[in-house]
Amino acid sequence: MSTDGKTTLTVSGGVARLTLEREEKRNALSIPLLHSMHEQLDELAAHDGVSVCVLTGAGKCFCAGMDLAAILDEPGAAAELLSSLAEATLKLRALPMVIVGSVHGAAIGGGCGLTAVCDLAVTHPDAKLGYPEVDLGVCPAVVAPWLVESIGAGAARRIMLQGGLMSGERAYELGLVSHLVPREEMDTTVNTIVERLSAAGPKALAATKRLLNELPGEGLAAAVRKGAKISAEVVAGAEAQERLRRRRA
Amino acid sequence: MIEVQDADGIRTIMLSRPDKRNAMTPAMLDGLSDAASGHDAHVVLLLGEGRTFCAGFDLTACRDDDKALPALLTGLSHAIRALRTGPAPVVIGAHGAAIAGGCALLGAGDIVITNNDAKLGYPVVRLGISPAVSAPTSVATCGDRRTRELMLDPKLIDGATALRMGLVAESLAYADGAIARAREVAQSLAAKPPGALARTKLWLNEVEGVRGDTFDAALEASLALVDGEEGKRMLAAAWTS
Numbered sequence: 001m002s003t004d005g006k007t008t009l010t011v012s013g014g015v016a017r018l019t020l021e022r023e024e025k026r027n028a029l030s031i032p033l034l035h036s037m038h039e040q041l042d043e044l045a046a047h048d049g050v051s052v053c054v055l056t057g058a059g060k061c062f063c064a065g066m067d068l069a070a071i072l073d074e075p076g077a078a079a080e081l082l083s084s085l086a087e088a089t090l091k092l093r094a095l096p097m098v099i100v101g102s103v104h105g106a107a108i109g110g111g112c113g114l115t116a117v118c119d120l121a122v123t124h125p126d127a128k129l130g131y132p133e134v135d136l137g138v139c140p141a142v143v144a145p146w147l148v149e150s151i152g153a154g155a156a157r158r159i160m161l162q163g164g165l166m167s168g169e170r171a172y173e174l175g176l177v178s179h180l181v182p183r184e185e186m187d188t189t190v191n192t193i194v195e196r197l198s199a200a201g202p203k204a205l206a207a208t209k210r211l212l213n214e215l216p217g218e219g220l221a222a223a224v225r226k227g228a229k230i231s232a233e234v235v236a237g238a239e240a241q242e243r244l245r246r247r248r249a
Numbered sequence: 250m251i252e253v254q255d256a257d258g259i260r261t262i263m264l265s266r267p268d269k270r271n272a273m274t275p276a277m278l279d280g281l282s283d284a285a286s287g288h289d290a291h292v293v294l295l296l297g298e299g300r301t302f303c304a305g306f307d308l309t310a311c312r313d314d315d316k317a318l319p320a321l322l323t324g325l326s327h328a329i330r331a332l333r334t335g336p337a338p339v340v341i342g343a344h345g346a347a348i349a350g351g352c353a354l355l356g357a358g359d360i361v362i363t364n365n366d367a368k369l370g371y372p373v374v375r376l377g378i379s380p381a382v383s384a385p386t387s388v389a390t391c392g393d394r395r396t397r398e399l400m401l402d403p404k405l406i407d408g409a410t411a412l413r414m415g416l417v418a419e420s421l422a423y424a425d426g427a428i429a430r431a432r433e434v435a436q437s438l439a440a441k442p443p444g445a446l447a448r449t450k451l452w453l454n455e456v457e458g459v460r461g462d463t464f465d466a467a468l469e470a471s472l473a474l475v476d477g478e479e480g481k482r483m484l485a486a487a488w489t490s
Contacts, residue, residue, distance in 0.1 A: 137442035139449045145456050153457040154390035157359045158418045160449055161338050162434070163441060223456055230452055239444045 005033030009040040014198055016044060016053040016097065023059035028067040029110050031077065034084040041091040051202040052194050053095065055118055056102040062127075063111025068138065068235060069248040079232035085110050086142045086228035089117045090221055093146075093213060096206045098197050102190045103177060108165065109133055113143030116150045116176060119209065122190055124183035127168035129176065135163040136247065137240035141227035145220055151175045251280030252298075258439040260290035260337070267299025272307035273350055275317065278324025285331035285339075291443040293332065294435040295341045295358065296428060302343040302367075303351030308376075312488055318378070319475050325350050326382050326468040330461075332357035333386060333454065336447035338438055342431030343417065344424035348405065349373045349380070356386030359450060360434055361417040363408040364427040369416065372403040377483030381470035385459045391415035 005022035018040060020027040027033075044053060057063050066085065071077035092099060092114070101107075101118035106128045115121050115129065123129065131147070133140040140147075140160055147156040151174050159166070159174070172180035181189045197205065234240055252263040262284045264271040273281075285293060297303050306325075310317040332339050332354070341358035343351075346368045353371070355361045363369065371380040380400050387396045395414045399406070408420040408427075421427045438446060474480050 134441050134445045134449055137445045139445050139452060141449070141452050144449070144452055148453070148456050152392055152415065153453065154392075154415050157450075157453050160453065161359050161438065161446065219458075227452070230448065234445055234448050237444060239442045243442065 005030040006036040020057040026064035027057040028064045052197045061105025062103045062107045065109030078235045082228040116146040121177040122179040123168040123177045125169040129171045130165035137243040139234040141231040145223040258291040261294045264297040270304035271297045275320035281328040282331040292438045293339045301345030305349030329357040340435040342428045344427040353383030362431040365408045367408040368405045370405040377480035
């Protein structure tokens with residue numbers, strides 16, 4: 001079932017909403033889902049008059065990560081999925097509007113990577129976030145440059161090498177998300193942030209974001225793309241194949 | 250003075266000079282570099298024997314020997330580099346104290362555990378010595394702002410402060426607990442798929458951007474002061490104080 005998944009984009013006033021829609025798979029990132037996301041990111045990039053975009057997931061959680069186990073038998077699919085994720089993160093970061101992640105339930109692996117790419121991110125204390133890739137014999141190479149950029153290399157090492165998951169509360173302490181509120185207040189908080197951003201000068205917001213995007217230099221995009229290659233190599237290795245097959249069984 | 254034990258995928262390296270609080274000699278630092286490289290363990294666990302992890306350089310050798318301080322700085326640089334560039338993640342149990350050269354080793358660790366009452370820091374500018382040799386890994390670990398505070402203001406911080414500053418991953422209530430926790434973290438890492446773990450560490454090294462020439466430049470900055478009047482005078486004053 002690696003052929004399904006999409007994202008939906010709605011724009012109302014100056015506010016866009018991009019939703020991961022693959023509820024039955026906890027919005028796990030598939031090639032079709034990312035393909036749909038690419039189209040809508042391109043659309044957003046050309047959209048004048050939008051100063052805020054909320055990134056969210058349909059159903060019970062934000063995003064359960066990459067659906068690698070599902071595509072084990074399709075030659076080249078893992079490499080395509082990883083490369084597509086890398087390009088999607090670069091497009092998401094490059095958007096001129098401010099991206100607010102509304103991260104409920106879980107943001108795991110690639111999903112936690114998307115969280116790190118958002119400009120602001122809101123979660124709740126008992127949400128589950130993290131990068132359990134090493135536990136599966138996989139290397140979180142695509143999202144590592146984003147995590148290092150977002151919370152620093154020291155904290156990124158501790159999280160990525162130890163694998164597992166952390167609570168929303170811990171993610172907030174580490175600076176991986178910018179806002180922590182009770183789950184039932186998530187929507188209200190996101191709306192408050194959106195209203196605040198909408199009241200700001202759109203040119204000032206865009207200029208500020210553009211400068212912040214330029215600070216890391218060209219090296220960041222190169223590292224994200226190289227990360228997709230490294231990750232695909234590791235996924236193709238025996239260590240990962242054995243564990244992913246066991247997981248699928 | 251460096252004891253090495255290999256078991257269950259873990260190479261445990263023990264700084265073992267407890268009567269001198271594991272103060273490091275050039276020979277110990279060379280032993281540490283050797284122990285940190287050329288092995289096939291999946292995880293390195295670095296510990297100190299006795300009441301403290303490491304009090305820093307053994308400076309008594311510098312009293313009569315002009316070559317001792319450059320040898321110590323060079324040895325430290327090589328040890329940090331060997332620990333950092335090796336594919337096996339490095340877990341450090343820094344209980345009690347990690348001072349000057351001892352604190353410098355922490356920057357080479359991936360996951361460092363200390364205890365709340367431990368004393369950590371780089372008060373070496375008081376002796377006219379520059380801690381520049383360990384600046385690249387310190388900046389990578391806890392950021393530019395924190396590193397400036399630690400290296401330019403010669404003070405010691407406690408474990409709880411080190412946790413807040415991002416110098417360590419965890420700070421426990423007791424020194425014994427810190428060692429036990431470091432062993433536990435090493436075991437948990439050793440149970441993970443080693444290939445993915447090693448690739449992830451090496452990729453984080455690459456993303457972090459501390460390269461060979463960065464290590465070299467940092468060592469040069471520390472060595473450049475060794476023959477200066479300030480360093481000789483301040484170090485000599487330490488023997489008479």
